[in-house]
Amino acid sequence: MLDFMIMSHFEIIGGKKLKGEIEVKGAKNAALKAIAAALLSKEKWTISNVPEIEDVSRILEMAEDLGAKVVRIKDRVEIQVEKIRKSNLNDKLAGKLRASIILAGPVLARTGKVSMPYPGGCVIGKRPIDLFLNGFQKLGASVHWANDHFTLSTKKLKGAKIFFPKVTVTGTEAMMITAVLAEGDTILENAALEPEIPALADFLNKCGARIEGAGTSRIKIKGVKKIGGGRMDLIPDRIETGTFAILGALCGGRVKIKNCSPSHVRALIVSLQQAGVAIEEKKNELLVSGAKKIKPVNITTHEFPGFATDLQPPFTLLMTQAHGISQIHDPIFEGRLLFTDILNSMGASIVLNDPHRATVNGPTKLRGRKIASPDLRAGITLLLAALIANGKTIIDNIYQIDRGYERIEERLQKLGAEIRRVEN
Numbered sequence: 001m002l003d004f005m006i007m008s009h010f011e012i013i014g015g016k017k018l019k020g021e022i023e024v025k026g027a028k029n030a031a032l033k034a035i036a037a038a039l040l041s042k043e044k045w046t047i048s049n050v051p052e053i054e055d056v057s058r059i060l061e062m063a064e065d066l067g068a069k070v071v072r073i074k075d076r077v078e079i080q081v082e083k084i085r086k087s088n089l090n091d092k093l094a095g096k097l098r099a100s101i102i103l104a105g106p107v108l109a110r111t112g113k114v115s116m117p118y119p120g121g122c123v124i125g126k127r128p129i130d131l132f133l134n135g136f137q138k139l140g141a142s143v144h145w146a147n148d149h150f151t152l153s154t155k156k157l158k159g160a161k162i163f164f165p166k167v168t169v170t171g172t173e174a175m176m177i178t179a180v181l182a183e184g185d186t187i188l189e190n191a192a193l194e195p196e197i198p199a200l201a202d203f204l205n206k207c208g209a210r211i212e213g214a215g216t217s218r219i220k221i222k223g224v225k226k227i228g229g230g231r232m233d234l235i236p237d238r239i240e241t242g243t244f245a246i247l248g249a250l251c252g253g254r255v256k257i258k259n260c261s262p263s264h265v266r267a268l269i270v271s272l273q274q275a276g277v278a279i280e281e282k283k284n285e286l287l288v289s290g291a292k293k294i295k296p297v298n299i300t301t302h303e304f305p306g307f308a309t310d311l312q313p314p315f316t317l318l319m320t321q322a323h324g325i326s327q328i329h330d331p332i333f334e335g336r337l338l339f340t341d342i343l344n345s346m347g348a349s350i351v352l353n354d355p356h357r358a359t360v361n362g363p364t365k366l367r368g369r370k371i372a373s374p375d376l377r378a379g380i381t382l383l384l385a386a387l388i389a390n391g392k393t394i395i396d397n398i399y400q401i402d403r404g405y406e407r408i409e410e411r412l413q414k415l416g417a418e419i420r421r422v423e424n
């Protein structure tokens, strides 16, 4: 753990009714992939609506370490990589961030070689990378392992047909990005459909790439010799959008969520309406009013456009306030329900039936206490729990929250939340 990651904590006094407006920032997971894709080009990329969060800082540090010139002014990032000066990713940083694997493809494509540690991150970050390695091998790279590091090398990347046995978001993006500079055609089958993928493909095409079908399960990439620079405006963060909608349902007066794309959180909106939450939709806004009596709703997470696994933790919290029993099923990741024992320690009544299934019995009164955030999505859920709990909650390890939510305490204070950041 790098020292700056454990230096501060949040203090929250719960029970306040929140109301007002909250702005959604640019999508974290779109920003990380756009910054990686910029390494494909020798020309300058300007990316706007970039959230000022730790994961973006980490991946920009890795890009600079590889030779990128980076200028970051508030939510705008200018990045240019005239030459990639090394082929090994910074160990300390790459081992901390699961998404660091997205840098491997561009470095391989431009230098013929890349080596990095096993990509890390939070408790759910240490996930398998077999789909990435198989994809790189299909594109003509050889893979060598040595003490928890792998090295990919190739004389020339060649287009290939890649079928994903499991839908993988970053795997789809990694192969799409890498295939841009491969010789010949690449077909990705059973590709992920997340909205960040067509957004990235549209931008790459504006820079000279030739990608068709992004946003469907079959993506075709015609390799090109090089791509140019350009300007990209990131789509709103759908996980922030959904998290704030759940916040509105939990502690609300009326909360207006601005700069969002309601169509990117359709599955959540339907589940919230089933739970009795009033939601009004406008083009780039959601107006959520707290539900008088929250009804229990069963959910199963699924790749987009299904119920997003990243919204399961805050929705599970909401179900602790529902009048009745709800079943939560999250088949996508291991370890995504581990936070429920922390909610139980605050007064919730959740039974973990197996690593992917939980039964929530509500409503239960939550009590504030000292806790720590295990991962980014559980972290924000514990923050929401503290906002509805009686008394004071201290949340440690808030680096995990700062990884994905820009200045979250300032935005919540504007809604009337009693929360402050304490630097130890």
Ligand code: EPZ
Binding pocket: 028, 029, 032, 098, 099, 124, 127, 128, 129, 130, 131, 132, 133, 166, 167, 168, 169, 170, 171, 309, 310, 332, 333, 334, 376, 377, 404
């Ligand atoms: C992306 O992770 C997001 N991260 C995750 O958000 C999100 O939860 C996830 O997609 C699902 O929506 C980024 O975009 C940086 P996957 P990703 O590959 O792409 C298995 C957050 O909080 N798998 O779609 O890494 C994997 O174990 C993060 O922002 C393999 O088996 O997820 C999982 O069970 C958390 N082998 C399933 O596929 C592989 O090589 C889906 O994972 C790759 C993945």
